[in-house]
Amino acid sequence: MKLIFGLFTLFWLATPACAEQTAYAVRSTEIKQQPYSDAATVARLNENASVSIVSRQGGWVRISSRAGNGWVKMLSLRGGSTATRRGDSGLQNLFNIGRTGSSGITVATGVRGLSEEDLKHAQPDPHELEKLQNYAVNKARAEKFAREAKLKSLPLDYLPSGGKP
Amino acid sequence: MFKRSALFFVICLLPACKQGTMEFDLDKAVSIAQKARQANRSIEEPEEIRMGSGIAANLLGTSPLLADDKAQQYINQVGRWVSLHTERPDLPWKFGILASTDVNAFATPGGMIFITRGLLQKLNNESELAGVLAHEMVHVLRKHHLAALQKEARLGIASDLLGEALKDNNSQVLEKAIKAGTEVYARGLDKEDEFEADRMGIVIATRAGYDPYGLPAVLQMLETGSAQDSSLALMFKTHPAPRDRLNLLDRAMGTRFDAYSAPTQTDKRFNSEVSQYL
Numbered sequence: 001m002k003l004i005f006g007l008f009t010l011f012w013l014a015t016p017a018c019a020e021q022t023a024y025a026v027r028s029t030e031i032k033q034q035p036y037s038d039a040a041t042v043a044r045l046n047e048n049a050s051v052s053i054v055s056r057q058g059g060w061v062r063i064s065s066r067a068g069n070g071w072v073k074m075l076s077l078r079g080g081s082t083a084t085r086r087g088d089s090g091l092q093n094l095f096n097i098g099r100t101g102s103s104g105i106t107v108a109t110g111v112r113g114l115s116e117e118d119l120k121h122a123q124p125d126p127h128e129l130e131k132l133q134n135y136a137v138n139k140a141r142a143e144k145f146a147r148e149a150k151l152k153s154l155p156l157d158y159l160p161s162g163g164k165p
Numbered sequence: 166m167f168k169r170s171a172l173f174f175v176i177c178l179l180p181a182c183k184q185g186t187m188e189f190d191l192d193k194a195v196s197i198a199q200k201a202r203q204a205n206r207s208i209e210e211p212e213e214i215r216m217g218s219g220i221a222a223n224l225l226g227t228s229p230l231l232a233d234d235k236a237q238q239y240i241n242q243v244g245r246w247v248s249l250h251t252e253r254p255d256l257p258w259k260f261g262i263l264a265s266t267d268v269n270a271f272a273t274p275g276g277m278i279f280i281t282r283g284l285l286q287k288l289n290n291e292s293e294l295a296g297v298l299a300h301e302m303v304h305v306l307r308k309h310h311l312a313a314l315q316k317e318a319r320l321g322i323a324s325d326l327l328g329e330a331l332k333d334n335n336s337q338v339l340e341k342a343i344k345a346g347t348e349v350y351a352r353g354l355d356k357e358d359e360f361e362a363d364r365m366g367i368v369i370a371t372r373a374g375y376d377p378y379g380l381p382a383v384l385q386m387l388e389t390g391s392a393q394d395s396s397l398a399l400m401f402k403t404h405p406a407p408r409d410r411l412n413l414l415d416r417a418m419g420t421r422f423d424a425y426s427a428p429t430q431t432d433k434r435f436n437s438e439v440s441q442y443l
């Protein structure tokens with residue numbers, strides 16, 4: 001009995017560690033050596049092929065797969081695979097990588113609120129609204145903030161609603 | 166002239182229909198109806214902001230702000246910078262981190278934008294934050310909530326008169342509009358409005374110098390979540406499936422966003438300004 005319980009505990013403990021950062025290809029796509037369209041092609045990833053996610057850079061994701069390792073376009077992948085997740089442990093942060101020290105944080109004292117029922121019976125909190133007003137920043141400060149991180153404005157039109165087929 | 170007589174005729178009939186059921190102010194009705202024709206059912210900016218503030222106060226009533234001045238200032242700077250790249254840069258944009266551990270983000274009419282601590286905690290960099298805030302801004306720019314509210318039959322006032330009634334400082338109407346407006350957040354917006362917010366949001370974030378793939382990255386993260394996860398329940402109920410949103414973005418974006426990337430300084434800043442607080 002103890003042995004069974006022990007094995008069960010072991011299995012239960014081991015499961016989260018085994019949770020792989022997986023995704024699958026929604027279409028056949030080239031695996032590139034570098035995260036650029038004109039980089040050398042390492043291999044071809046077939047539609048529905050499973051991959052493991054290593055990291056992300058802009059619109060590119062570094063993967064390892066049976067077909068090969070390298071970079072593929074982020075939107076050629078969708079999260080997960082055949083595995084389904086249920087319950088409160090659901091959010092596995094499959095793509096939540098690259099930010100050190102932040103994954104797996106549990107909040108000890110959390111306010112939930114914001115359920116459907118909460119919203120239907122909401123009562124105003126003018127004091128919190130006043131706080132919100134006080135946090136507002138003006139344009140000049142926002143522009144300074146952008147300059148500090150070398151953010152530059154770019155002209156760009158909105159996209160048509162249909163998109164390419 | 167004919168139109169005016171027709172309107173007068175209709176208005177003369179109204180009290181007869183309603184007699185005994187409610188008091189009717191004929192002068193006011195004429196004035197509201199006439200103004201409403203001129204206003205062409207639009208709710209003007211001061212009323213939009215007043216109503217949005219009321220809805221924001223209600224949202225804050227269900228979850229207070231995260232008690233962290235530095236993090237709040239940080240998202241206000243990101244958000245205000247992004248807002249300068251919209252067609253309404255002069256709105257009194259305000260941004261708040263809600264203390265809730267729920268995973269969600271909200272916008273209220275007039276430019277008040279909220280992100281929950283639960284969602285912020287799952288983000289990896291400033292581009293993802295900018296993408297989420299830009300998506301919410303589109304709801305304000307395109308007045309999606311006002312459209313949802315004007316579809317509301319429960320308001321007890323014809324939707325095309327709402328703008329005028331609000332302008333008349335009718336506190337009862339304002340109160341009703343705020344209550345009904347808050348309930349829109351429990352039901353969610355039109356799916357097409359969410360898709361539009363994704364499609365326009367990535368452009369706005371890119372204009373502000375951020376990685377266009379910030380918002381898609383957040384959607385891919387959400388895609389791995391489950392509707393059974395209670396912290397995601399409302400967000401999943403009120404939005405189209407992340408997979409559908411990604412499919413549409415995939416088609417809309419094509420390869421034309423490949424050349425853009427965010428300056429690395431933004432990543433460092435995000436990690437120092439946000440990570441430690443959450």
